[in-house]
Amino acid sequence: MIKKIGIVSLSNGVLGESFIEHEIKIGLDRLNKLGVEIEFLPNSLKGIDFLKNHPEARADDLILAFEDDTIDMILCTIGGEDTYRLAPYLFEGDRLKNIVKQKLFLGFSDSTINHFMLNKLGIKTFYGQAFLPDVCELSASMLAYTEKYFLELIKTGKINVIHPSEVWYEAREDFSEKAIGIEMKSHSNTGFELLRGNPIFSGKILGGCIESIYDMFDNSRFEDTVEICSKYELFPSLEAWENKILLIESSEEKPKPDLYRKMILSLKDYGIFDKLSGILVGKPQNEIYYEEYKSILLEEITNKDLPIVYNINIGHSTPRCIIPFGVEAEVNVRKQTISFNY
Numbered sequence: 001m002i003k004k005i006g007i008v009s010l011s012n013g014v015l016g017e018s019f020i021e022h023e024i025k026i027g028l029d030r031l032n033k034l035g036v037e038i039e040f041l042p043n044s045l046k047g048i049d050f051l052k053n054h055p056e057a058r059a060d061d062l063i064l065a066f067e068d069d070t071i072d073m074i075l076c077t078i079g080g081e082d083t084y085r086l087a088p089y090l091f092e093g094d095r096l097k098n099i100v101k102q103k104l105f106l107g108f109s110d111s112t113i114n115h116f117m118l119n120k121l122g123i124k125t126f127y128g129q130a131f132l133p134d135v136c137e138l139s140a141s142m143l144a145y146t147e148k149y150f151l152e153l154i155k156t157g158k159i160n161v162i163h164p165s166e167v168w169y170e171a172r173e174d175f176s177e178k179a180i181g182i183e184m185k186s187h188s189n190t191g192f193e194l195l196r197g198n199p200i201f202s203g204k205i206l207g208g209c210i211e212s213i214y215d216m217f218d219n220s221r222f223e224d225t226v227e228i229c230s231k232y233e234l235f236p237s238l239e240a241w242e243n244k245i246l247l248i249e250s251s252e253e254k255p256k257p258d259l260y261r262k263m264i265l266s267l268k269d270y271g272i273f274d275k276l277s278g279i280l281v282g283k284p285q286n287e288i289y290y291e292e293y294k295s296i297l298l299e300e301i302t303n304k305d306l307p308i309v310y311n312i313n314i315g316h317s318t319p320r321c322i323i324p325f326g327v328e329a330e331v332n333v334r335k336q337t338i339s340f341n342y
Helices: 018-033 045-054 055-068 083-094 110-121 129-137 146-157 210-215 225-231 259-271 290-300
Strands: 005-010 039-042 071-075 104-107 125-126 165-170 184-186 193-196 202-208 245-249 278-282 308-312 323-325 328-331 335-341
Touching: 018 129, 018 245, 018 278, 055 071, 055 146, 055 335, 071 129, 083 110, 083 225, 104 110, 110 125, 110 202, 110 210, 110 259, 129 146, 193 290, 202 210, 202 259, 202 278, 210 225, 210 245, 225 278, 259 290, 290 308
Parallel strands: 005 039, 005 071, 071 104, 104 125, 202 245, 245 278, 278 308
Antiparallel strands: 125 323, 165 184, 193 308, 202 328, 328 335
């Protein structure tokens, strides 16, 4: 059982803003009822402006969270857009490498880049949930499917088997105090969908938010993402992707099909689709462009032997499971399972 969680703001600094105090209280109450001690790392509550201007402070918190042996689990606050800026403060002088050790790390969205940073150093991580959007969910309780995997992780330190959620929820638009206790609108879910290839395949999983992955190949959002991510070799070499499973899921920005195609093509040009053992694709938020994304995947991924499994409840579509990175996984679409062998 996890005794102490350290909460870090490695991207957006919204955790320090007064307008979300009611959300934090909900999250802390839930964790306290589980008997878990919470520590907000020193810079995590300093607000949006400070953390935007001080990536080194965000990096300091991650270092401290790994150094502090009383912290069993590092939980990201939320995503954002520029956690790549932490790289120089983590990798110069092997600063992170010299102190990093295996402990639970959980985050999603822009935290994708943090997962790649830790993967580079051989650390197994967990993708799919975060403090504000999941633990602090404004409904009367955490979403049942989300909570199931969160509780499994903090009680056992691992995730054994993932099944599809029976429902999906429309994304919440009102996060004010007036929304406390208001349930999200739900729809029935259709399960894991095999778009192509063998229904059973295996390998270690790595990936995350496709926009964050795209930033490592393209400077459209920031002028230096490609340079920094290349300098510190955050995206693994082609050889390192051999027999791995790529996870991709799209953000709340709901990228238009033309952009989605560009992002898939950047991965295709890299050559990754000729190395992988399979691809897992998260459900698009609110099922926007659900069919369009499917068509693009089938059109642009020309390796017809590569299994593609769609509609995983992960990332920006609620509810969310948790997917271990760096652990041998078996995907079985017939059984509707993704199981892990530690």
